[in-house]
Amino acid sequence: MVVRVLRLGHRPDRDKRVTTHLILAARAFGAVGTVYAGKRDLTLEETVRDVVDDWGGDFSLEYSDSWRGVIREAGSRGSVIHLSMYGLPIQDVIDSIRDDPLDKLVVVGGAKVPGEVYRIVDWNVAVTSQPHSEVSALAVFLHELFEGSELDASFKGAKLRVRPQARGKLVEEVRDGV
Numbered sequence: 001m002v003v004r005v006l007r008l009g010h011r012p013d014r015d016k017r018v019t020t021h022l023i024l025a026a027r028a029f030g031a032v033g034t035v036y037a038g039k040r041d042l043t044l045e046e047t048v049r050d051v052v053d054d055w056g057g058d059f060s061l062e063y064s065d066s067w068r069g070v071i072r073e074a075g076s077r078g079s080v081i082h083l084s085m086y087g088l089p090i091q092d093v094i095d096s097i098r099d100d101p102l103d104k105l106v107v108v109g110g111a112k113v114p115g116e117v118y119r120i121v122d123w124n125v126a127v128t129s130q131p132h133s134e135v136s137a138l139a140v141f142l143h144e145l146f147e148g149s150e151l152d153a154s155f156k157g158a159k160l161r162v163r164p165q166a167r168g169k170l171v172e173e174v175r176d177g178v
């Protein structure tokens, strides 16, 4: 099962940090790529490219001017999950979502999510019914979906790797890229 993320309604002037964090969370927690909609943002794309270049993995970032098209295309081949505080509690539906072997598109909103999104997806899923953030909702969703296996992922082709420390920071350069 391959998981991609669709970020709706990116606004370069207001959302640069949160969209960057969302995309980096998607990558760190096991998604293979993100598509973002809204306004195209070349600075965002460069930032993510630089991170992937340094820290490895086959993560893709694409822009689409049609979120509807991305959802329809993903829905024709797999399942589409929209994260929303108004959806069904994650703890009630995550087993069914995980048991479905089809590829997944996880949709997260921005400032205003069009009502149509709620109707055309397969699942509207809430990570608590409290308002928080697309970044926290996505991280918890992926962690529950992958049952923690994503924490042991290795990122092929990395130039940099953290050597975990009880205290302090140690980053080493990877020579073989494995």
Ligand SMILES: C[S@@+](CC[C@H](N)C(=O)[O-])C[C@H]1O[C@@H](n2cnc3c(N)ncnc32)[C@H](O)[C@@H]1O
Pocket (backbone or CB within 6 Å): 082, 083, 084, 085, 086, 107, 108, 109, 110, 111, 112, 113, 125, 126, 127, 128, 129, 130, 131, 132, 133, 134, 135, 137
């Ligand atoms: C800051 S919220 C804004 C939502 C906006 N008010 C709307 O029209 O739905 C941005 C995104 O965070 C995610 N989100 C926030 N709280 C959530 C929750 N409790 N469960 C799942 N997703 C959540 C949703 O994807 C939402 O679209």
